[in-house]
Amino acid sequence: MSQSKVLGEERRSRLLSKLKQAQAPIKGSEFAKQFNVSRQVIVGDVSLLKAKNEPIVATSQGYLYIRNEIDPVMFERSVVCSHTSEQTAEELTLLVDHGVLVKDVSIEHPLYGDLTASLHLHNRKEVAAFVEKAAASGATYLLELTEGIHLHTIAARTEEDLDRAIRALDEAGFLVQ
Structure with missing residues:
Protein backbone atom coordinates (compact mmCIF):
# COMPACT_ATOMS: atom_id res chain seq x y z
CA MET A 1 0.00 0.00 0.00
CA SER A 2 3.03 2.29 -0.40
CA GLN A 3 1.86 4.24 -3.46
CA SER A 4 -1.90 4.10 -3.00
CA LYS A 5 -3.61 6.40 -0.55
CA VAL A 6 -3.38 5.34 3.06
CA LEU A 7 -6.54 6.37 4.87
CA GLY A 8 -7.10 8.22 8.13
CA GLU A 9 -6.38 6.19 11.26
CA GLU A 10 -4.02 3.76 9.53
CA ARG A 11 -2.01 6.64 8.04
CA ARG A 12 -1.80 8.40 11.41
CA SER A 13 -0.78 5.16 13.09
CA ARG A 14 1.99 4.58 10.55
CA LEU A 15 3.08 8.23 10.72
CA LEU A 16 3.34 8.01 14.52
CA SER A 17 5.27 4.76 14.32
CA LYS A 18 7.77 6.28 11.88
CA LEU A 19 8.23 9.34 14.10
CA LYS A 20 8.83 7.18 17.16
CA GLN A 21 11.51 5.19 15.30
CA ALA A 22 13.19 8.18 13.66
CA GLN A 23 16.54 9.44 14.90
CA ALA A 24 16.09 12.81 13.14
CA PRO A 25 13.15 15.06 12.20
CA ILE A 26 11.04 14.01 9.22
CA LYS A 27 9.64 16.61 6.85
CA GLY A 28 5.91 16.76 6.21
CA SER A 29 6.58 16.61 2.47
CA GLU A 30 8.35 13.24 2.95
CA PHE A 31 5.28 11.84 4.71
CA ALA A 32 2.99 13.31 2.03
CA LYS A 33 4.97 11.60 -0.72
CA GLN A 34 5.16 8.33 1.20
CA PHE A 35 1.40 8.23 1.91
CA ASN A 36 0.36 9.75 -1.43
CA VAL A 37 -1.48 12.68 0.16
CA SER A 38 -0.93 16.42 0.30
CA ARG A 39 1.36 18.02 2.86
CA GLN A 40 -1.72 19.75 4.28
CA VAL A 41 -3.26 16.35 5.05
CA ILE A 42 -0.10 15.49 7.01
CA VAL A 43 -0.35 18.79 8.90
CA GLY A 44 -3.91 17.81 9.85
CA ASP A 45 -2.81 14.31 10.85
CA VAL A 46 -0.09 15.69 13.11
CA SER A 47 -2.57 18.10 14.68
CA LEU A 48 -4.92 15.20 15.44
CA LEU A 49 -2.05 13.21 16.98
CA LYS A 50 -1.06 16.22 19.11
CA ALA A 51 -4.67 16.51 20.26
CA LYS A 52 -4.30 12.94 21.56
CA ASN A 53 -1.32 14.16 23.63
CA GLU A 54 1.36 12.64 21.41
CA PRO A 55 4.57 14.64 22.08
CA ILE A 56 5.22 15.75 18.49
CA VAL A 57 6.78 19.09 17.66
CA ALA A 58 7.16 20.79 14.32
CA THR A 59 10.68 22.13 13.90
CA SER A 60 12.32 23.86 10.97
CA GLN A 61 13.85 20.47 10.04
CA GLY A 62 10.56 18.56 10.19
CA TYR A 63 8.43 16.71 12.72
CA LEU A 64 10.03 15.26 15.81
CA TYR A 65 8.70 12.86 18.43
CA ILE A 66 9.97 13.95 21.84
CA ARG A 67 11.26 11.04 23.87
CA ASN A 68 11.78 11.73 27.55
CA GLU A 69 13.63 8.46 28.02
CA ILE A 70 16.52 9.62 25.79
CA ASP A 71 17.43 12.44 28.15
CA PRO A 72 15.81 11.44 31.42
CA VAL A 73 17.44 14.23 33.40
CA MET A 74 17.58 17.51 31.58
Missing part, protein backbone atom coordinates in the same frame (compact mmCIF):
# COMPACT_ATOMS: atom_id res chain seq x y z
CA PHE A 75 17.80 20.86 33.28
CA GLU A 76 15.94 23.74 31.66
CA ARG A 77 16.02 27.50 31.87
CA SER A 78 14.50 30.38 29.99
CA VAL A 79 16.82 33.16 28.91
CA VAL A 80 15.91 36.57 27.56
CA CYS A 81 18.08 37.65 24.66
CA SER A 82 18.33 40.60 22.33
CA HIS A 83 20.19 40.94 19.05
CA THR A 84 19.70 41.61 15.35
CA SER A 85 18.51 39.06 12.81
CA GLU A 86 22.01 38.95 11.38
CA GLN A 87 23.32 37.71 14.74
CA THR A 88 20.88 34.79 15.00
CA ALA A 89 23.34 32.16 13.76
CA GLU A 90 26.02 33.46 16.13
CA GLU A 91 23.69 33.29 19.14
CA LEU A 92 22.35 29.81 18.35
CA THR A 93 25.80 28.45 17.53
CA LEU A 94 27.14 29.80 20.80
CA LEU A 95 24.44 27.89 22.68
CA VAL A 96 24.82 24.54 20.90
CA ASP A 97 28.61 24.78 21.16
CA HIS A 98 28.13 24.79 24.93
CA GLY A 99 26.23 21.50 24.76
CA VAL A 100 22.85 23.14 25.12
CA LEU A 101 19.64 22.14 23.35
CA VAL A 102 17.76 25.21 22.10
CA LYS A 103 14.20 23.97 22.57
CA ASP A 104 12.27 26.99 21.37
CA VAL A 105 12.04 30.71 20.82
CA SER A 106 9.22 32.91 22.05
CA ILE A 107 8.20 36.53 22.06
CA GLU A 108 5.51 38.58 23.71
CA HIS A 109 3.46 40.06 20.88
CA PRO A 110 1.30 43.12 21.64
CA LEU A 111 -1.72 41.66 19.82
CA TYR A 112 -1.37 37.87 20.07
CA GLY A 113 0.34 37.54 23.46
CA ASP A 114 2.99 34.85 23.82
CA LEU A 115 4.10 33.31 20.52
CA THR A 116 6.39 30.27 20.70
CA ALA A 117 8.08 28.29 17.94
CA SER A 118 9.77 24.93 18.48
CA LEU A 119 13.40 24.82 17.37
CA HIS A 120 15.04 21.74 18.95
CA LEU A 121 18.51 22.65 17.75
CA HIS A 122 21.31 20.43 19.08
CA ASN A 123 24.32 21.21 16.92
CA ARG A 124 25.93 23.51 14.35
CA LYS A 125 24.51 21.54 11.40
CA GLU A 126 20.95 22.04 12.65
CA VAL A 127 21.61 25.74 13.32
CA ALA A 128 22.99 26.18 9.79
CA ALA A 129 19.97 24.38 8.29
CA PHE A 130 17.59 26.59 10.29
CA VAL A 131 19.31 29.82 9.22
CA GLU A 132 19.54 28.66 5.59
CA LYS A 133 15.84 27.77 5.56
CA ALA A 134 14.94 31.21 6.93
CA ALA A 135 17.02 32.88 4.22
CA ALA A 136 15.71 30.67 1.40
CA SER A 137 12.08 31.13 2.39
CA GLY A 138 12.35 34.85 3.02
CA ALA A 139 10.80 34.28 6.44
CA THR A 140 11.50 36.71 9.24
CA TYR A 141 12.61 35.74 12.71
CA LEU A 142 10.18 36.30 15.59
CA LEU A 143 12.67 38.73 17.16
CA GLU A 144 11.95 41.15 14.30
CA LEU A 145 8.48 41.69 15.79
CA THR A 146 9.92 42.82 19.13
CA GLU A 147 12.96 44.90 18.21
CA GLY A 148 15.25 41.96 18.91
CA ILE A 149 13.95 40.84 22.30
CA HIS A 150 13.06 37.15 22.59
CA LEU A 151 13.24 34.20 24.95
CA HIS A 152 14.75 30.77 24.49
CA THR A 153 14.03 27.68 26.51
CA ILE A 154 17.37 25.91 26.73
CA ALA A 155 18.15 22.50 28.20
CA ALA A 156 21.30 20.64 29.17
CA ARG A 157 22.37 17.56 31.11
CA THR A 158 23.89 19.65 33.90
CA GLU A 159 23.22 22.96 35.60
CA GLU A 160 26.90 23.81 34.98
CA ASP A 161 26.43 23.48 31.21
CA LEU A 162 23.51 25.90 31.42
CA ASP A 163 25.54 28.30 33.58
CA ARG A 164 28.44 28.27 31.06
CA ALA A 165 26.11 28.86 28.11
CA ILE A 166 24.36 31.74 29.87
CA ARG A 167 27.71 33.33 30.78
CA ALA A 168 28.76 33.04 27.13
CA LEU A 169 25.52 34.74 26.03
CA ASP A 170 26.23 37.54 28.53
CA GLU A 171 29.84 37.94 27.37
CA ALA A 172 28.69 38.10 23.74
CA GLY A 173 26.19 40.84 24.63
CA PHE A 174 23.09 38.79 23.81
CA LEU A 175 21.70 38.34 27.32
CA VAL A 176 19.13 40.78 28.70
CA GLN A 177 19.50 41.11 32.48
Whole structure:
Protein backbone atom coordinates (compact mmCIF):
# COMPACT_ATOMS: atom_id res chain seq x y z
CA MET A 1 0.00 0.00 0.00
CA SER A 2 3.03 2.29 -0.40
CA GLN A 3 1.86 4.24 -3.46
CA SER A 4 -1.90 4.10 -3.00
CA LYS A 5 -3.61 6.40 -0.55
CA VAL A 6 -3.38 5.34 3.06
CA LEU A 7 -6.54 6.37 4.87
CA GLY A 8 -7.10 8.22 8.13
CA GLU A 9 -6.38 6.19 11.26
CA GLU A 10 -4.02 3.76 9.53
CA ARG A 11 -2.01 6.64 8.04
CA ARG A 12 -1.80 8.40 11.41
CA SER A 13 -0.78 5.16 13.09
CA ARG A 14 1.99 4.58 10.55
CA LEU A 15 3.08 8.23 10.72
CA LEU A 16 3.34 8.01 14.52
CA SER A 17 5.27 4.76 14.32
CA LYS A 18 7.77 6.28 11.88
CA LEU A 19 8.23 9.34 14.10
CA LYS A 20 8.83 7.18 17.16
CA GLN A 21 11.51 5.19 15.30
CA ALA A 22 13.19 8.18 13.66
CA GLN A 23 16.54 9.44 14.90
CA ALA A 24 16.09 12.81 13.14
CA PRO A 25 13.15 15.06 12.20
CA ILE A 26 11.04 14.01 9.22
CA LYS A 27 9.64 16.61 6.85
CA GLY A 28 5.91 16.76 6.21
CA SER A 29 6.58 16.61 2.47
CA GLU A 30 8.35 13.24 2.95
CA PHE A 31 5.28 11.84 4.71
CA ALA A 32 2.99 13.31 2.03
CA LYS A 33 4.97 11.60 -0.72
CA GLN A 34 5.16 8.33 1.20
CA PHE A 35 1.40 8.23 1.91
CA ASN A 36 0.36 9.75 -1.43
CA VAL A 37 -1.48 12.68 0.16
CA SER A 38 -0.93 16.42 0.30
CA ARG A 39 1.36 18.02 2.86
CA GLN A 40 -1.72 19.75 4.28
CA VAL A 41 -3.26 16.35 5.05
CA ILE A 42 -0.10 15.49 7.01
CA VAL A 43 -0.35 18.79 8.90
CA GLY A 44 -3.91 17.81 9.85
CA ASP A 45 -2.81 14.31 10.85
CA VAL A 46 -0.09 15.69 13.11
CA SER A 47 -2.57 18.10 14.68
CA LEU A 48 -4.92 15.20 15.44
CA LEU A 49 -2.05 13.21 16.98
CA LYS A 50 -1.06 16.22 19.11
CA ALA A 51 -4.67 16.51 20.26
CA LYS A 52 -4.30 12.94 21.56
CA ASN A 53 -1.32 14.16 23.63
CA GLU A 54 1.36 12.64 21.41
CA PRO A 55 4.57 14.64 22.08
CA ILE A 56 5.22 15.75 18.49
CA VAL A 57 6.78 19.09 17.66
CA ALA A 58 7.16 20.79 14.32
CA THR A 59 10.68 22.13 13.90
CA SER A 60 12.32 23.86 10.97
CA GLN A 61 13.85 20.47 10.04
CA GLY A 62 10.56 18.56 10.19
CA TYR A 63 8.43 16.71 12.72
CA LEU A 64 10.03 15.26 15.81
CA TYR A 65 8.70 12.86 18.43
CA ILE A 66 9.97 13.95 21.84
CA ARG A 67 11.26 11.04 23.87
CA ASN A 68 11.78 11.73 27.55
CA GLU A 69 13.63 8.46 28.02
CA ILE A 70 16.52 9.62 25.79
CA ASP A 71 17.43 12.44 28.15
CA PRO A 72 15.81 11.44 31.42
CA VAL A 73 17.44 14.23 33.40
CA MET A 74 17.58 17.51 31.58
CA PHE A 75 17.80 20.86 33.28
CA GLU A 76 15.94 23.74 31.66
CA ARG A 77 16.02 27.50 31.87
CA SER A 78 14.50 30.38 29.99
CA VAL A 79 16.82 33.16 28.91
CA VAL A 80 15.91 36.57 27.56
CA CYS A 81 18.08 37.65 24.66
CA SER A 82 18.33 40.60 22.33
CA HIS A 83 20.19 40.94 19.05
CA THR A 84 19.70 41.61 15.35
CA SER A 85 18.51 39.06 12.81
CA GLU A 86 22.01 38.95 11.38
CA GLN A 87 23.32 37.71 14.74
CA THR A 88 20.88 34.79 15.00
CA ALA A 89 23.34 32.16 13.76
CA GLU A 90 26.02 33.46 16.13
CA GLU A 91 23.69 33.29 19.14
CA LEU A 92 22.35 29.81 18.35
CA THR A 93 25.80 28.45 17.53
CA LEU A 94 27.14 29.80 20.80
CA LEU A 95 24.44 27.89 22.68
CA VAL A 96 24.82 24.54 20.90
CA ASP A 97 28.61 24.78 21.16
CA HIS A 98 28.13 24.79 24.93
CA GLY A 99 26.23 21.50 24.76
CA VAL A 100 22.85 23.14 25.12
CA LEU A 101 19.64 22.14 23.35
CA VAL A 102 17.76 25.21 22.10
CA LYS A 103 14.20 23.97 22.57
CA ASP A 104 12.27 26.99 21.37
CA VAL A 105 12.04 30.71 20.82
CA SER A 106 9.22 32.91 22.05
CA ILE A 107 8.20 36.53 22.06
CA GLU A 108 5.51 38.58 23.71
CA HIS A 109 3.46 40.06 20.88
CA PRO A 110 1.30 43.12 21.64
CA LEU A 111 -1.72 41.66 19.82
CA TYR A 112 -1.37 37.87 20.07
CA GLY A 113 0.34 37.54 23.46
CA ASP A 114 2.99 34.85 23.82
CA LEU A 115 4.10 33.31 20.52
CA THR A 116 6.39 30.27 20.70
CA ALA A 117 8.08 28.29 17.94
CA SER A 118 9.77 24.93 18.48
CA LEU A 119 13.40 24.82 17.37
CA HIS A 120 15.04 21.74 18.95
CA LEU A 121 18.51 22.65 17.75
CA HIS A 122 21.31 20.43 19.08
CA ASN A 123 24.32 21.21 16.92
CA ARG A 124 25.93 23.51 14.35
CA LYS A 125 24.51 21.54 11.40
CA GLU A 126 20.95 22.04 12.65
CA VAL A 127 21.61 25.74 13.32
CA ALA A 128 22.99 26.18 9.79
CA ALA A 129 19.97 24.38 8.29
CA PHE A 130 17.59 26.59 10.29
CA VAL A 131 19.31 29.82 9.22
CA GLU A 132 19.54 28.66 5.59
CA LYS A 133 15.84 27.77 5.56
CA ALA A 134 14.94 31.21 6.93
CA ALA A 135 17.02 32.88 4.22
CA ALA A 136 15.71 30.67 1.40
CA SER A 137 12.08 31.13 2.39
CA GLY A 138 12.35 34.85 3.02
CA ALA A 139 10.80 34.28 6.44
CA THR A 140 11.50 36.71 9.24
CA TYR A 141 12.61 35.74 12.71
CA LEU A 142 10.18 36.30 15.59
CA LEU A 143 12.67 38.73 17.16
CA GLU A 144 11.95 41.15 14.30
CA LEU A 145 8.48 41.69 15.79
CA THR A 146 9.92 42.82 19.13
CA GLU A 147 12.96 44.90 18.21
CA GLY A 148 15.25 41.96 18.91
CA ILE A 149 13.95 40.84 22.30
CA HIS A 150 13.06 37.15 22.59
CA LEU A 151 13.24 34.20 24.95
CA HIS A 152 14.75 30.77 24.49
CA THR A 153 14.03 27.68 26.51
CA ILE A 154 17.37 25.91 26.73
CA ALA A 155 18.15 22.50 28.20
CA ALA A 156 21.30 20.64 29.17
CA ARG A 157 22.37 17.56 31.11
CA THR A 158 23.89 19.65 33.90
CA GLU A 159 23.22 22.96 35.60
CA GLU A 160 26.90 23.81 34.98
CA ASP A 161 26.43 23.48 31.21
CA LEU A 162 23.51 25.90 31.42
CA ASP A 163 25.54 28.30 33.58
CA ARG A 164 28.44 28.27 31.06
CA ALA A 165 26.11 28.86 28.11
CA ILE A 166 24.36 31.74 29.87
CA ARG A 167 27.71 33.33 30.78
CA ALA A 168 28.76 33.04 27.13
CA LEU A 169 25.52 34.74 26.03
CA ASP A 170 26.23 37.54 28.53
CA GLU A 171 29.84 37.94 27.37
CA ALA A 172 28.69 38.10 23.74
CA GLY A 173 26.19 40.84 24.63
CA PHE A 174 23.09 38.79 23.81
CA LEU A 175 21.70 38.34 27.32
CA VAL A 176 19.13 40.78 28.70
CA GLN A 177 19.50 41.11 32.48
